[in-house]
Amino acid sequence: MVPHDDNDSPRPSIRFNNVGQVFTSSDGSVINALDGVSFDIHKHEFIAVIGPSGCGKSTLLRVIAGLVQPTSGQAQIYGLPVTEPREEIGIVFQQPTLLPWLNVVDNITFPMKHKYGRVTLEEKQRAQELLDTVGLRDFAHKRPSELSGGMQQRVGIARALLHDPDILLMDEPFSALDALTRDEMSFELLRIWTERPKTVLFITHSIPEALLLADRILVMSARPGRIREIIDVGLPRPRTLKTLSEPRFHEIANHIRGQVFSHAVLA
Amino acid sequence: MKSPTISAARSSAMRSSPESAGRVLLRLLDRGAPVLAALLLLLIWELGCRLLDVPVYLLPPPSAIVEGALAVSPSSWGGHIWATLRVSLLGYALAVIIGIPLAVALANSRLLSRTLYPMLVVVQSTPVVAVAPIIVVVLGAGDAPRIVITFLITFFPIVVSTVTGLMSTPPELLELSRSLGASRWREIRNIQLPFAVPHIFSALRISITLAIIGAVVAEFVAAENGLGFFIAFSTSFFKVPQAFAALAILVTISLILFRLVAMIQKWWFPWSLPKS
Ligand SMILES: Nc1ncnc2c1ncn2[C@@H]1O[C@H](COP(=O)(O)OP(=O)(O)OP(=O)(O)O)[C@@H](O)[C@H]1O
Ligand SMILES: [Mg+2]
Numbered sequence: 001m002v003p004h005d006d007n008d009s010p011r012p013s014i015r016f017n018n019v020g021q022v023f024t025s026s027d028g029s030v031i032n033a034l035d036g037v038s039f040d041i042h043k044h045e046f047i048a049v050i051g052p053s054g055c056g057k058s059t060l061l062r063v064i065a066g067l068v069q070p071t072s073g074q075a076q077i078y079g080l081p082v083t084e085p086r087e088e089i090g091i092v093f094q095q096p097t098l099l100p101w102l103n104v105v106d107n108i109t110f111p112m113k114h115k116y117g118r119v120t121l122e123e124k125q126r127a128q129e130l131l132d133t134v135g136l137r138d139f140a141h142k143r144p145s146e147l148s149g150g151m152q153q154r155v156g157i158a159r160a161l162l163h164d165p166d167i168l169l170m171d172e173p174f175s176a177l178d179a180l181t182r183d184e185m186s187f188e189l190l191r192i193w194t195e196r197p198k199t200v201l202f203i204t205h206s207i208p209e210a211l212l213l214a215d216r217i218l219v220m221s222a223r224p225g226r227i228r229e230i231i232d233v234g235l236p237r238p239r240t241l242k243t244l245s246e247p248r249f250h251e252i253a254n255h256i257r258g259q260v261f262s263h264a265v266l267a
Numbered sequence: 268m269k270s271p272t273i274s275a276a277r278s279s280a281m282r283s284s285p286e287s288a289g290r291v292l293l294r295l296l297d298r299g300a301p302v303l304a305a306l307l308l309l310l311i312w313e314l315g316c317r318l319l320d321v322p323v324y325l326l327p328p329p330s331a332i333v334e335g336a337l338a339v340s341p342s343s344w345g346g347h348i349w350a351t352l353r354v355s356l357l358g359y360a361l362a363v364i365i366g367i368p369l370a371v372a373l374a375n376s377r378l379l380s381r382t383l384y385p386m387l388v389v390v391q392s393t394p395v396v397a398v399a400p401i402i403v404v405v406l407g408a409g410d411a412p413r414i415v416i417t418f419l420i421t422f423f424p425i426v427v428s429t430v431t432g433l434m435s436t437p438p439e440l441l442e443l444s445r446s447l448g449a450s451r452w453r454e455i456r457n458i459q460l461p462f463a464v465p466h467i468f469s470a471l472r473i474s475i476t477l478a479i480i481g482a483v484v485a486e487f488v489a490a491e492n493g494l495g496f497f498i499a500f501s502t503s504f505f506k507v508p509q510a511f512a513a514l515a516i517l518v519t520i521s522l523i524l525f526r527l528v529a530m531i532q533k534w535w536f537p538w539s540l541p542k543s
Contacts, residue, residue, distance in 0.1 A: 062442070065442075065446050066446070067442055067445055067446060084448065085445060085446040085447065085448050089446065091442070091443060091446055093439040093442075093443075094439075095437065095439060097437045097439040097440050097443070099440075099458070099461065100538050100539075101461050101464075101536070101538045101539070110457075111443070111447050113457075114444060114447055114449050114453060114457050114458075115447045115448065115449050115453075117453075143538060145538070145542065
């Protein structure tokens with residue numbers, strides 16, 4: 001393939017090219033976490049990944065983050081193979097995993113401090129802006145232990161956004177939150193994503209969440225982890241509470257449920 | 268103008284006083300309970316010894332212990348205290364200086380932990396008290412053997428707890444660190460070690476009391492001063508009240524050092540304390 005920079009058909013942000021990942025567990029058994037995964041994510045596209053537990057979703061994310069090397073195939077970012085972690089990526093984890101000894105601002109600037117040993121004034125200002133963005137302006141100098149779970153996860157998101165990454169990888173970021181906070185966070189994430197478009201890979205166990213957020217949904221099957229279906233959501237944006245009651249919303253939700261359950265029953 | 272205010276104040280004081288007085292008394296009781304209990308115990312001890320005519324060399328009453336303590340000159344006490352404190356603190360410091368870096372190495376290298384850990388367990392399983400005479404023979408006179416014995420007793424808890432603490436770092440943070448391409452050293456210093464602080468301090472608190480035990484054991488085996496030596500010496504001459512006085516001093520030193528370690532954690536690492 002000849003790469004060409006042409007605005008009408010842009011190069012994909014992320015490309016999985018027949019990616020396979022085999023793990024050997026401590027008892028010697030072989031686990032086929034990913035098998036022949038191929039797909040492209042376009043620039044500034046919002047992709048949700050859904051699938052049964054242990055089907056290799058987190059592994060997919062680690063491969064693109066450059067944290068593990070696939071045993072076969074290749075992951076690419078902007079056409080370049082991922083061989084090590086890259087600058088343009090921000091990661092949000094399932095748990096906020098903040099540093100308990102740092103206050104909120106210092107937690108947000110921690111990646112810079114950790115990488116370069118210092119934080120510039122510009123980064124500090126940006127951290128303040130991000131606090132506004134995630135609605136935590138008054139909590140800048142609180143310790144994580146003084147925040148609720150949802151607020152901590154907001155800090156985790158702000159931390160991932162500090163260097164304004166092109167690609168945002170989110171591994172079940174809202175799954176530890178209660179249902180109400182969860183919806184609120186989804187809309188907030190959409191707002192941030194609209195203001196500063198990014199390519200997002202969002203792993204979730206929640207079908208409504210995936211439908212509310214994503215342009216396309218990647219449905220995976222368990223062991224070996226394969227792509228079962230790629231669904232074009234096609235719901236109009238901006239997505240609001242009304243989106244939840246659209247017929248198409250329920251149609252796709254039921255379809256995905258069928259996919260995941262039929263597989264679970266077979267397995 | 269004045270009288271209504273005063274009477275109001277008085278009536279409110281009267282209304283609240285029975286309740287608050289009761290509460291104050293309760294709080295004082297609550298605060299003073301440990302002290303009261305200790306005083307009561309001393310009193311029973313003293314009376315029991317006198318009424319039952321317990322021989323002083325079996326169990327001296329508190330008054331005899333105080334007498335025994337005063338029979339020894341302060342400079343002599345000072346010498347013994349300093350000797351024990353010096354050995355304990357040097358052995359303890361050695362255990363911290365060697366134990367924590369060793370724990371970092373063990374936590375970060377599978378090979379090292381596989382090869383060194385069994386050896387450490389063997390060392391820990393060897394009763395130090397039994398090895399002490401051998402160490403004295405090998406290292407000769409002076410503080411060295413005593414410091415080594417103290418080190419051997421204090422070192423293992425520090426290593427084990429620190430390793431546990433380092434391993435308790437959330438794996439996501441290590442991934443974050445790696446995704447930033449930060450060096451291994453930064454990862455250890457900025458993430459792993461701070462996460463281990465609560466575990467390290469619980470080991471430091473246990474080990475400081477073990478350090479006193481280590482020093483005393485070492486002094487039993489070979490020493491010419493120190494509180495352990497003084498206890499062995501006194502009892503061999505049936506000066507039991509003096510031995511008890513030395514014991515009381517040892518307990519006090521242990522408690523003070525234990526509190527001191529706890530205070531250091533509170534001052535320097537307040538975030539590492541569990542919220543109560
Ligand atoms: N480092 C590893 N060593 C061995 N096996 C691993 C490793 N990482 C993942 N696995 C295995 O690979 C499979 C996929 O794991 P992965 O974490 O990607 O699943 P997942 O889809 O994210 O699951 P969940 O929804 O529960 O988070 C699992 O069976 C897991 O046990
Ligand atoms: Mg996962």
